[in-house]
Structures are given as C-alpha cells and as structure tokens.
Amino acid sequence: MKKSFVLFYSICQCAFLYTFGQLDNTIFSDHYQIQEMDSGAIKFGLDISGYFWNNEYATDIAAGYTLFGYQFKPYFSYYPSGRIRLDVGGFFMKDFGDSSFTDIRPILTIKYKKKNFAFLFGSIEGAASHRLIEPLYYLQRVVNRRIEDGFQFKWTSDRLFLDVWLDWVNMIRFGDPEQEEFNVGLSFNYLLYDSRNFKLELPVQFLANHVGGEIDTNPNPAITYFNAALGFSLIFPMNSITWLDEIRTDNYYADYFTGDEPLDFPYGQGQGFFANVSGIYKGFELMLSYWNGHRFIAPQGTPIYQSVAWDYSSSGYTEEDRELLFLRIMYEQEFKGGLSLAFRFEPVYDLGNSNLDHMEVLFLRYNTDFLLNKGKRK
Numbered sequence: 001m002k003k004s005f006v007l008f009y010s011i012c013q014c015a016f017l018y019t020f021g022q023l024d025n026t027i028f029s030d031h032y033q034i035q036e037m038d039s040g041a042i043k044f045g046l047d048i049s050g051y052f053w054n055n056e057y058a059t060d061i062a063a064g065y066t067l068f069g070y071q072f073k074p075y076f077s078y079y080p081s082g083r084i085r086l087d088v089g090g091f092f093m094k095d096f097g098d099s100s101f102t103d104i105r106p107i108l109t110i111k112y113k114k115k116n117f118a119f120l121f122g123s124i125e126g127a128a129s130h131r132l133i134e135p136l137y138y139l140q141r142v143v144n145r146r147i148e149d150g151f152q153f154k155w156t157s158d159r160l161f162l163d164v165w166l167d168w169v170n171m172i173r174f175g176d177p178e179q180e181e182f183n184v185g186l187s188f189n190y191l192l193y194d195s196r197n198f199k200l201e202l203p204v205q206f207l208a209n210h211v212g213g214e215i216d217t218n219p220n221p222a223i224t225y226f227n228a229a230l231g232f233s234l235i236f237p238m239n240s241i242t243w244l245d246e247i248r249t250d251n252y253y254a255d256y257f258t259g260d261e262p263l264d265f266p267y268g269q270g271q272g273f274f275a276n277v278s279g280i281y282k283g284f285e286l287m288l289s290y291w292n293g294h295r296f297i298a299p300q301g302t303p304i305y306q307s308v309a310w311d312y313s314s315s316g317y318t319e320e321d322r323e324l325l326f327l328r329i330m331y332e333q334e335f336k337g338g339l340s341l342a343f344r345f346e347p348v349y350d351l352g353n354s355n356l357d358h359m360e361v362l363f364l365r366y367n368t369d370f371l372l373n374k375g376k377r378k
Contacts, residue, residue, distance in 0.1 A: 027332055027342045027365055028128035028142045032120070034113045036082035045089075045369035047073040051143050052362040059355060060314040061322070062304040067143050069095040075107055077369065085111045087123075091147050105147060116157045124152040130163055130187045132205050135254050135274055135291065135305040136227050136298050150182070159194070163187040172216050179220060180213035183300065199235035203252070204228075209299040223260040227298045229253065229274075251275045256297050265308050266318055270295030272305070283333050289326035296322065304348065304357075323351040338368030 030047075053067040075089025086109070093103040109122040126148030127141045138144070152165040169181040186206040193200040205228065212222025231252035238247060257269040272293030279286050295307050303310060304324065309317040329345045344361040 025128040025131075025139060027340050027363060028139065030125045030127070030129050032085055032087065032109060032111050032125065034079070034083065034085045034111060034118075038079040038085075039082040040373075041077075041079045042372045043077040043079075043369040044372055045073075045075045045077060045087075046366065047071075047075070048366045049142075050362075050364040052360070053140060053143055054360045056359065057304065057357045059304070059350065059353070059357060060317040061306060061309050061319060063314075064357075067095065067140070068097070069093065069102070071143075071146060073107065083112060083114055085109075085113075087111075093146070103147075107147065116155050116160075118152075118154040118156070120152040120154070122149065122151075124148050124150055124165055124167070125154070126165070126167065130165070130185060131161065131189070132185075132187055132207070133229055133252055133254070133274055134302045135272060135293070135296065136205060136207055136229055136301050138300060138302045140302070141300070159191040161187070161189045172213050174215045176213075176216045177218055179211050179216055179218045179222075181209070181211045184208045184210070196237065196239065199233075199237070201233040201235065203231045203233065203250075205230075207298070207300055220263055221260070223258060223263060225258050225262070225265075225297070225299050226256070227301070228255045231274075249275070249277055254293070254296065254298075256295070265297050267295040267297060267307065267320075270297060270307060272296040272322075278328070283331055285328070285330040285332075287326070287328040287330065289324075289328060291322065291324040291326075293322040295320050319352065321352060325349045325351060339364070339366050341365075 049071040051067060051069060051071070055062070055064050055066070057064040070093075072092045072094075073089060075087050078086045080086070087107065089107045091103065091105050091107050092101055095102045107123045109120060109124070112119045127146055128139060130137060148165070148167040150166040150168045152163065154164075155162040164186050165184070167183040167185070169183060170178060172178060172180045184207070186204070188204040190202050191199065192202050207227040208224055210222070210224045211220075212224075229252045231250060233248060233250045236247040252274040254272040254274055255269075256267075256271065262268055270293065272291060274289070274291050276287055276289045278288065291305055293305060293307060297306055297308055305322065307319055307322055309315060326346055326348045330343070332340070332342045334340045342361070342363040345358065346360075347356060347358045349356050
C-alpha cells in the first residue's frame with residue numbers, strides 16, 4: 001500500500017486511542033420479527049420513511065445529485081404459529097418535485113423462524129440488513145432499491161451472523177430485448193474469540209451479479225461479476241469506562257473479478273483495502289474511514305469507491321487507482337412509539353485528485369404495527 005496508508009494508521013493510533021469502528025445502519029435495516037406469543041395474531045403495520053440524500057460530488061467518477069422524498073409501506077401480518085409470519089401489502093415511493101410515484105409494487109413475504117435459523121421467501125430483508133461494507137454494497141439502495149425479491153437463509157446468534165440470499169432483479173420472457181439479471185450474496189461474521197478483555201471477529205462477504213439469459217434477443221453474452229471481502233475486527237471492551245463501550249478496529253481486503261470478458265467495464269479484476277475507526281457518545285458518532293482501491297469495480301457498490309464511472313456520471317471515465325479519506329459525523333436517535341432519526345455529514349477527500357467533496361443524509365423512519373385480534377396469547 002502507499003505511504004498514506006501508513007500515515008492513516010498512525011493518525012488512528014494517536015487521535016482515536018479509544019474507539020470502536022463499524023457503521024451502525026440499524027435505522028436503514030428491515031427485520032420481520034416473530035415471537036412465540038404472536039401465534040394466531042393478525043396485525044396491521046406501517047413503515048414510513050422520509051429521506052434527504054444529498055451527494056455533493058464534483059468528480060467524474062461519482063456525480064452529484066439529491067434524492068428527496070418518502071417511502072410508504074402498509075402491510076398486514078398473520079402468524080399461523082409462533083414460527084411462521086405471512087406479510088402482504090404494498091410499497092410506494094414518491095420523490096418530491098415529481099407529480100407521479102417513483103415506485104409502486106406489491107409486497108408479499110413468507111418467513112419461517114426456528115430459534116436462530118430463519119428462511120424468507122418473497123420480499124426479503126435486504127439493503128442495509130445484509131451488513132455489507134460500502135465498497136461492495138451501496139447504502140443508498142435503501143432509497144433507490146429498497147425492495148429485494150427472492151429467497152433468503154439467515155442464522156443469527158451471539159457468535160454468528162450468516163445471511164445467504166438470491167435477489168431476482170429482472171426476469172425475461174421469450175423474445176425480450178433485455179437480459180435477465182439476479183444477485184447472489186453471502187454475509188458472514190463469526191466471533192472467533194470472546195473474553196472479558198479481548199474479542200476477535202472474522203467477517204467474510206461475497207456478491208455475484210449475473211446478467212444473461214437464454215430466451216432473450218439481446219446480442220450481449222452472459223457475464224457474472226464477483227466481489228468478495230475478507231477482514232478481521234479486534235475489539236477491546238472498556239469495562240472501567242462508563243462513557244465508552246470498546247476499542248475496535250475493522251479492516252477489510254476487497255476483491256473484484258470476472259471470468260468473462262467485461263462488456264461495460266475496462267477491467268476484469270481489481271482489489272482494495274477498507275478500514276474504519278470511530279468513537280461514539282450519546283448518539284453522536286465520529287468515524288474516520290480509509291479506502292485504497294486498484295481497478296476495483298462493484299456493480300452493487302457505492303460509486304465513489306469505484307475505478308469506473310457509473311450511476312449518473314461520466315460514462316467511460318476511469319481511474320485505475322482510487323484513494324479516499326472519509327470523516328463521518330453521524331447522529332442517531334430512537335423515540336418512543338416507533339419513530340427514529342438519523343443524520344450524517346460525510347466529507348471525503350480524494351487523495352489522488354486533491355479534491356474535497358461531501359454528502360449529507362437526513363433519514364426519518366416510523367415503523368410500528370397494531371394488533372387487530374387477540375390471537376392465541378396467554
């Protein structure tokens with residue numbers, strides 16, 4: 001890595017002596033809860049989100065634009081037993097300044113849960129719920145592509161988080177001019193060692209984006225893009241400090257490759273390094289993040305990390321090497337009754353181009369449900 005990588009870690013050791021680092025995206029995540037006591041219950045739920053997402057990027061790699069509007073998801077839930085949940089409803093998205101809805105679609109989810117294991121079919125727990133790093137997976141998908149349809153296997157315990165899913169993006173019929181597209185993903189995090197004074201976590205992440213099909217009329221051949229990330233987290237609990245939970249460092253090696261000749265991208269393989277350190281106090285979090293990428297491409301990743309331009313930017317523009325330094329100032333607050341708020345201000349300095357940009361996010365979410373019958377509760 002470059003000298004700036006060594007400098008980054010020197011700054012972290014001095015300025016962030018007491019830290020823990022991992023983006024908390026809980027407010028953006030979806031989780032369909034199941035409890036034994038809900039057996040036989042029928043509920044009506046409301047999931048309403050308001051978003052202001054302002055990307056002030058003056059770069060050829062990532063364009064500057066603003067998303068401003070709301071999402072509305074009303075649904076009914078039925079619990080045939082304490083292990084099964086059936087959801088049916090609708091998803092509506094409205095961008096301010098547009099007289100029509102940006103997205104309208106039906107929602108149907110079947111979830112089975114037994115102890116730590118869960119299986120979902122239909123609209124899965126997607127977007128931020130996968131817990132992937134930003135170079136691989138764009139957090140703004142919670143706005144741009146909130147609903148993922150397919151199936152999902154999950155295992156959640158004190159030591160292990162495992163998420164395996166298939167997300168079907170575009171289906172085709174005979175003679176369609178477009179290719180079919182789907183994503184396959186794996187998110188794994190294992191607490192390898194846990195003591196009072198020291199913890200070690202091992203995260204592994206994998207994504208495959210396939211574009212192809214056999215019954216379309218599109219002349220382009222089938223191709224699959226692969227992304228993977230392997231890392232480690234060192235956590236030191238601060239048991240004697242009341243205002244600090246832990247000291248933590250998170251480090252990832254990220255990879256990109258494709259076995260086929262890429263059509264839309266100039267590179268067939270690449271890699272990068274990603275690290276976070278942060279401190280938190282009463283809902284406020286200050287994080288420093290570093291990215292060093294070489295010919296790195298992730299079709300589902302955040303555009304600013306990429307070596308190629310896409311997502312509203314200058315088509316065909318490339319930068320083999322990308323080196324970025326982020327300062328993230330974040331605040332999150334949960335209120336009674338299901339209301340939560342998140343604010344983020346993220347200046348980013350492009351070391352390769354000596355350019356300073358920034359992003360602001362304001363996200364409001366009201367998520368609750370109402371019991372319509374007594375069910376079988378004791």
